[in-house]
Amino acid sequence: MPDHDDLYAALLARDPGYDGRALVGVTSTGIFCRLSCPARKPRRDNCRWFADAAAARAAGFRPCLRCRPEGQVPPLVATxxxxxxxxxxxxxxxxxxxxxxxxxxxxxxxxxxxxxxxxxxxxxxxxxxxxxxxxxxxxxxxxxxxxxxxxxxxxxxxxxxxxxGHAPHQMRGAADLRADWIDTPLGGMIAIADDDALHLLEFTDRKALPQGLRRLSVMAGGRIGLGRTAVTDRAEAALARFFAGSDGRLDLPVRLRGTPFQTRVWQELQAIPAGRTRSYAQLAAAIGHPTAVRAVAAANGANRLALVVPCHRVIGTDGSMTGYAGGLWRKERLIALERGYGIT
Missing domain, CATH: 1.10.10.60 (Homeodomain-like)
Known part of the structure; x- marks a missing residue:
């Protein structure tokens, strides 16, 4: 392998020419990445170098969800x-x-x-x-x-x-709820919170996001503005730990806005630990409505708190990856990430 100085220079330059030649393990996060990874670069003394993913895993590092060092990412995508x-x-x-x-x-x-x-x-x-x-x-x-x-x-x-779901001028000025952007390895998310709880957390490319924001705006009396609260900061920090593989709980204060049935489903979703999955039938039985499988699936789809209310942990009875509003590719990666938390 090249020496430490050359590898660190390539890391800082995000040089795709080193893809397939070396990987970096970051001791402060426990994650290993391609040298071309777009994530913020670590300090020099927090870097360890590996020839392949197997060596990095053997040393106790987890793969980065952003650059997918174990996957065959085409050079064009990396570049x-x-x-x-x-x-x-x-x-x-x-x-x-x-x-x-x-x-x-x-x-x-x-x-x-x-x-x-x-x-x-x-x-x-x-x-x-x-x-x-x-x-x-x-x-x-x-x-x-x-x-x-x-x-x-x-x-x-x-x-x-x-x-x-609103023009920008409609979100200026005083408001009870504040909306801001949170970056994650699986894409940007919109977080809406007040001083006490998180009301919405969604990936920005979800098609139903504008509709969900308008509905939340009506529920909140139209008082959604731009900005963040201490709850937003807390959510951002919790998501960073989650994606770093250090904490799968995402234990955040939330406001569940739905029917009593929907709320019961969402509460049961929150009880599923990271690293485990449930089928829709198991979820329906757990809330005392074993025949309400379709209604449970509909409640899953109405969830506005992605990851925190982990509807991605619900799969088909046969183990298949069923629909997920954030995209099946995200669901697959989230479940793969959570398997690393050591829960069986």
Whole structure:
């Protein structure tokens, strides 16, 4: 293997040329990654180097969910992912991909296969994230639009409304609930919380997110603004521990807004430990309604607190990966991650 200085320089440069040649284990998190991983880079003295994933696992490290060091991530996905991480505000187009010598349809297919979404959708979400940060910090609408690299104010408002279910001006000012973005290895999430509890936690690419936000807005009397509370900070820290493989509990205060039946299902979901799964039939029996399998499945789909109310831990009776609003690819990775918590 190359020496420590060369490996650490390649790590800082996110050099995809080292994929397949070396992996880095980060002692502060217990995670091992590709050197091209887009995650924030560790200190030099927290790095250990391995020739392959087997050696890293033997040393007690867990695979990173972001760069998938054990999977066969195509070089094209790794290269473009690193480019997006290096400049998240860049406005990408199919013409840019073509200019780099890539076929846009191939890029779209590979990203959807490995990350559940297209490269251009990822790029658009990253830009919108920059605009949201500006608004959350009290910046002007025009500054948010420019930070998000949108040509027009109307385009920015429309993109924002598609994500949040409200135009940005409707989320400015005083509010009882605050909405902000949390980055995770499986994609961005929108968290909505007040000073006491978490009301919503959803992946930003969930199709029903805008509808769920509008419904929550009605329940809250229309008082949802931009920003975060101490509960948001607590949720972000808990998610970081969860994805680092150090704590699968996600023990957070939540507000369950649903019918009595839905609430009972969600409470039973919270009782499923990380590393275990249940079938819909088992879940229905556990709440005392063994024939209400379809209703239990519908309650699962209505859950607005992804991961914290772990509906991804429910699978088919035959062990198959059934539908998950966040995408089956996420469900598979979450269950694989949780198997590492040592619960059987």
């Amino acid at each position: 473009l992912g690193a480019a997006l991480a290096a400049d998240p505000a860049r406005r990408w187009s199919e013409a840019d991909l073509t200019a780099l010598g890539h076929d846009p349809s191939t890029v779209r297919r590979l990203f959807r296969q490995h990350l559940g979404t297209s490269f251009l959708q990822l790029a658009r979400a990253a830009r919108l994230r920059a605009g949201l940060t500006t608004l959350t910090q009290g910046g002007r609408m025009i500054d948010a639009q420019l930070d998000a690299r949108f040509d027009s104010a109307s385009g920015f408002r429309q993109a924002f409304a598609r994500l949040f």
